[in-house]
Amino acid sequence: xxxxxxxxxxxxxxxxxxxxxxxxxxxxxxxxxxxxxxxxxxxxxxxxxxxxxxxxxxxxxxxxxxxxxxxxxxxxxxxxxxxxxxxxxxxxxxxxxxxxxxxxxxxxxxxxxxxxxxxxxxxxxxxxxxxxxxxxxxxxxxxxxxxxx
Amino acid sequence: xxxxxxxxxxxxxxxxxxxxxxxxxxxxxxxxxxxxxxxxxxxxxxxxxxxxxxxxxxxxxxxxxxxxxxxxxxxxxxxxxxxxxxxxxxxxxxxxxxxxxxxxxxxxxxxxxxxxxxxxxxxxxxxxxxxxxxxxxxxxxxxxxxxxxxxxxxxxxxxxxxxxxxxxx
Numbered sequence: 174x175x176x177x178x179x180x181x182x183x184x185x186x187x188x189x190x191x192x193x194x195x196x197x198x199x200x201x202x203x204x205x206x207x208x209x210x211x212x213x214x215x216x217x218x219x220x221x222x223x224x225x226x227x228x229x230x231x232x233x234x235x236x237x238x239x240x241x242x243x244x245x246x247x248x249x250x251x252x253x254x255x256x257x258x259x260x261x262x263x264x265x266x267x268x269x270x271x272x273x274x275x276x277x278x279x280x281x282x283x284x285x286x287x288x289x290x291x292x293x294x295x296x297x298x299x300x301x302x303x304x305x306x307x308x309x310x311x312x313x314x315x316x317x318x319x320x321x322x
Numbered sequence: 323x324x325x326x327x328x329x330x331x332x333x334x335x336x337x338x339x340x341x342x343x344x345x346x347x348x349x350x351x352x353x354x355x356x357x358x359x360x361x362x363x364x365x366x367x368x369x370x371x372x373x374x375x376x377x378x379x380x381x382x383x384x385x386x387x388x389x390x391x392x393x394x395x396x397x398x399x400x401x402x403x404x405x406x407x408x409x410x411x412x413x414x415x416x417x418x419x420x421x422x423x424x425x426x427x428x429x430x431x432x433x434x435x436x437x438x439x440x441x442x443x444x445x446x447x448x449x450x451x452x453x454x455x456x457x458x459x460x461x462x463x464x465x466x467x468x469x470x471x472x473x474x475x476x477x478x479x480x481x482x483x484x485x486x487x488x489x490x491x
Contacts (some may be wrong), residue, residue, distance in 0.1 A: 179395055186387055194380050197418065204425050301422070309414070311387075315411075318394045319402025 178238045185231035186314065192223035193307045196274055199312035200300040203281070205294065210285040217278040217300070224307075226269040235264075247320040255305055255320020263313040332385035337446050340417075341449035344442040346371050348435055349476070358486030376429060379417060382445070386414070404416025405459040410448040413466070417441045432481065440466065 174182075199216035202208050247256040256317035283289070350371055356418035393401050401407050417438065424434040445464050 182395070183391055187384070190384055190387055194383075196377070200422065221434070264452060273401055286457065308418075312411075315402065318390065319399055320435055321394070321397070321399060 174238065178234055179196045181234040181237075185227050185234060186311075188223045188230065189227035189307070189311065191309075192220045192227055192270075192274070193304065193311065194301050195220035195223060196277070196300055196307065199250070199277060199281075200297065200304055202295045203277075203300055204270060205241045208281075208284075210281045213281040213296075214278060216286060217274055217281055220303075221271050221274040222277060228271065229268070231267075243321055248319070252320040252322060254315050259313040259316045259320070263310050263317070265311045266313075270303050270307050270310065273306070277303065323387070328437075329385045329388040329392065332381055332388070332431065336378045336383075336385055336482070341384055341442045343375030343378055344439050345369055348439060351435070352480060352484050355423050355481070355485035361454055376473030383414065386411075404452070406448060406452055406462065406463065409459060409462050410445060410452065413441050413444050413448065417445070432477050433474055434463050436470050439477075440470045440473050444469070 195216045199220065200215045202213050202216070244256055244260075247253060247260075277296050277300045280292055280299070284292055284296065347368065350367055354360045354368065360368075377426070390401065393399060420429070420434055420437045420441065423429040424431065424438070429437075444462075448462065
């Protein structure tokens with residue numbers, strides 16, 4: 174693996190984790206009785222930015238290296254489900270996450286101007302769903318890495 | 323300094339902040355509720371301690387994934403097949419979910435505190451165990467659950483002795 178590809182893989186993981194941390198912080202504030210919507214807005218915006226950067230670096234690694242060098246090894250190894258189930262799920266589920274986070278950002282901006290309990294609950298659910306899906310995607314990434322033998 | 327050493331330091335700092343933070347959350351909580359009322363100053367101390375705890379958690383997770391990336395890049399994938407490693411990862415997940423449940427007040431505060439405290443110490447101890455080999459890793463969840471129950475009853479006793487009845491802040 175070249176240094177550029179290794180850097181892409183490292184950035185993909187690290188940026189995704191920072192994105193998860195940001196949406197986790199946003200969720201923890203959103204579920205308070207009186208959330209600081211300014212903080213939630215900033216945290217969810219940063220989360221969306223980090224997830225999109227994680228997409229870009231992950232996409233480069235996936236297209237240039239994974240499909241030709243890693244996937245065949247996983248499919249020929251003892252754990253082909255690491256690609257067939259985990260990676261196939263991961264590469265579809267991850268598409269949802271940044272959009273959910275953008276929705277949280279927009280909702281928190283609206284909530285800054287006018288209080289709306291139903292929107293607050295909806296934004297909390299969106300943030301919790303993004304966090305849960307992001308965590309599952311990260312766990313799937315570990316399983317895919319473990320599938321390479 | 324190589325990446326591995328950097329990650330080890332980051333992991334240790336994260337664990338220290340997390341375990342220390344979790345311990346001091348309980349100490350500060352008991353101290354703050356001795357008179358049954360949490361003052362704004364006591365509340366601020368609690369918030370600061372929670373921030374330290376969250377920073378520790380973030381460092382722990384980030385450095386943990388750093389180890390996994392290093393393993394992947396060096397094709398040393400033994401970690402991925404270790405039951406003990408997956409138990410530790412699950413406990414880290416429990417810490418994150420428990421924090422949300424406490425914030426939502428969907429879990430009684432003493433149970434939440436017991437789970438948080440035991441989970442942090444469990445993550446520390448399992449991290450040490452991962453350096454060697456564990457013969458019977460499936461005992462870890464049993465001991466973990468038993469420890470949560472014991473700590474819950476100890477904390478209930480401590481709160482009933484040293485704090486006055488209070489309303490959650």
